[in-house]
Amino acid sequence: MKLAQAVSFDTTKAMENPLHKQLLKQFTDSHDEVRKRRFLEDLEKMGTFEVEQKEERLPQEEMEILQPILRYDPEEFKERAVSLQKWEGVVTEVEKDIFNARLLDLTDDNPEEEADFSIEEVSEDDRKLLKPGAVFYWSLGYLTTGTGQVIRTSIVKFRRLPAWTETEVKRAQEQAAEIRRTIGWGSDEAASRAG
Amino acid sequence: MRQPQPNLYTLSIVFIGNFNPKIFQPSWFASEGLIGKQEEEGAKVEIIHPDIAIFSLQWVRVQVLRERFSVETKQQPYDEALRDLAFGTFTILKHTPLKKMGINMFMHFRVDSVEKWHGIGDKLAPKNIWEGILQKPGMKSLIMKESIRRDGYRGHIEIKIEPSPKVEPGLFFSINDHVEVKEPDTAMGSDEIITILKEIWPESHRRSEDMIYGLLERLSV
Numbered sequence: 001m002k003l004a005q006a007v008s009f010d011t012t013k014a015m016e017n018p019l020h021k022q023l024l025k026q027f028t029d030s031h032d033e034v035r036k037r038r039f040l041e042d043l044e045k046m047g048t049f050e051v052e053q054k055e056e057r058l059p060q061e062e063m064e065i066l067q068p069i070l071r072y073d074p075e076e077f078k079e080r081a082v083s084l085q086k087w088e089g090v091v092t093e094v095e096k097d098i099f100n101a102r103l104l105d106l107t108d109d110n111p112e113e114e115a116d117f118s119i120e121e122v123s124e125d126d127r128k129l130l131k132p133g134a135v136f137y138w139s140l141g142y143l144t145t146g147t148g149q150v151i152r153t154s155i156v157k158f159r160r161l162p163a164w165t166e167t168e169v170k171r172a173q174e175q176a177a178e179i180r181r182t183i184g185w186g187s188d189e190a191a192s193r194a195g
Numbered sequence: 196m197r198q199p200q201p202n203l204y205t206l207s208i209v210f211i212g213n214f215n216p217k218i219f220q221p222s223w224f225a226s227e228g229l230i231g232k233q234e235e236e237g238a239k240v241e242i243i244h245p246d247i248a249i250f251s252l253q254w255v256r257v258q259v260l261r262e263r264f265s266v267e268t269k270q271q272p273y274d275e276a277l278r279d280l281a282f283g284t285f286t287i288l289k290h291t292p293l294k295k296m297g298i299n300m301f302m303h304f305r306v307d308s309v310e311k312w313h314g315i316g317d318k319l320a321p322k323n324i325w326e327g328i329l330q331k332p333g334m335k336s337l338i339m340k341e342s343i344r345r346d347g348y349r350g351h352i353e354i355k356i357e358p359s360p361k362v363e364p365g366l367f368f369s370i371n372d373h374v375e376v377k378e379p380d381t382a383m384g385s386d387e388i389i390t391i392l393k394e395i396w397p398e399s400h401r402r403s404e405d406m407i408y409g410l411l412e413r414l415s416v
Contacts, residue, residue: 023242026242079253079269079270080203080204080269080270081269081270081271081272081273082200082201082204082271083271083272083274084200086271086272086274086275088275106275107197123231123233124231124233125230125231125232125233125234126231128231137272137273137275137276139271139272141271141272143270153272155272155273157254157272157273157275157276159275159276159279160228160229160230160231160276160279160280160283161279161282161283161286162227162228162229162283162286162287163228
């Protein structure tokens with residue numbers, strides 16, 4: 001194993017990168033001194049990071065995949081939430097102010113449960129997704145704000161996945177037909193007539 | 196419920212492949228239904244450029260370079276939403292070649308005392324071998340690697356333990372669950388990697404937590 005070389009950070013060299021130049025210009029133009037300072041600090045960290053990559057035991061790509069390249073955190077990203085318990089839910093029924101769901105515990109191996117939720121627990125964005133069959137994640141835990149305040153939280157987040165493509169629907173129909181044939185559950189024609 | 200709770204937590208999913216950063220804008224994600232309209236309106240765009248795109252929502256930070264796509268959250272309630280965002284993005288962009296994937300979990304834990312913190316370093320990296328070579332040696336970083344994946348995929352699992360730079364005295368754990376497609380040099384689309392993501396996610400997530408909490412227990416933190 002080659003030892004990592006002791007290399008001091010060279011700001012001038014780092015600033016030859018056009019992306020770095022552009023980011024720095026953006027922060028300078030907007031007089032955003034806080035982000036500018038953080039960005040320069042992160043460039044310094046990246047200098048250290050590059051040195052670490054010189055070890056033979058840790059090929060460059062393996063080290064790189066560990067983390068995003070630019071790691072300066074804007075203030076607004078400082079909020080942190082911890083889950084004490086998490087469930088995946090499937091909506092079974094929607095009424096005026098509440099909805100009912102089946103819940104699968106994602107934290108422990110507990111049996112499936114059912115629960116009623118107030119629709120107010122769901123964000124405006126996600127209410128459009130609220131219908132029977134919709135999948136959501138429910139988390140109980142606490143949230144630490146940027147100022148250090150700790151708040152108990154219940155977070156409901158609906159799953160957003162793209163609609164199935166025609167190819168996927170066709171593939172699923174073919175698989176269903178294959179399963180029907182395997183278990184001897186009537187002809188394809190009868191099954192497709194039944195929907 | 197896992198104990199102790201981490202002081203800081205980050206989960207990220209990184210894809211290595213070929214990307215066009217400029218298309219990764221909040222408006223594109225909203226138009227595809229991957230984020231909500233209000234989320235789009237509240238997005239903090241840091242930069243959108245042909246070579247780099249960075250923006251964040253309340254729960255996620257998206258960063259795209261020409262060879263790298265990453266999403267990360269510091270909020271555990273959104274772990275599954277993070278997976279869905281990565282999965283949904285490349286279900287739509289199915290012709291984007293994805294070669295490698297890292298599911299990365301980072302946790303920082305405070306340790307009760309400096310003495311205990313030194314004791315943990317001594318346990319992980321006994322100092323007697325350094326006697327006469329270094330004066331007062333201290334462990335800066337320890338990386339252990341499982342080179343052959345248990346699920347048969349190409350890749351590895353790597354655990355890194357370091358003194359936490361953010362919580363003092365504290366420990367930083369990093370788990371890198373790394374997978375590659377069978378033929379990385381000729382990867383044609385996203386299907387292989389996102390199918391692996393869907394398949395290994397529950398086990399990967401649970402295993403990463405088990406590894407960190409297993410180590411914490413053995414280190415008596």
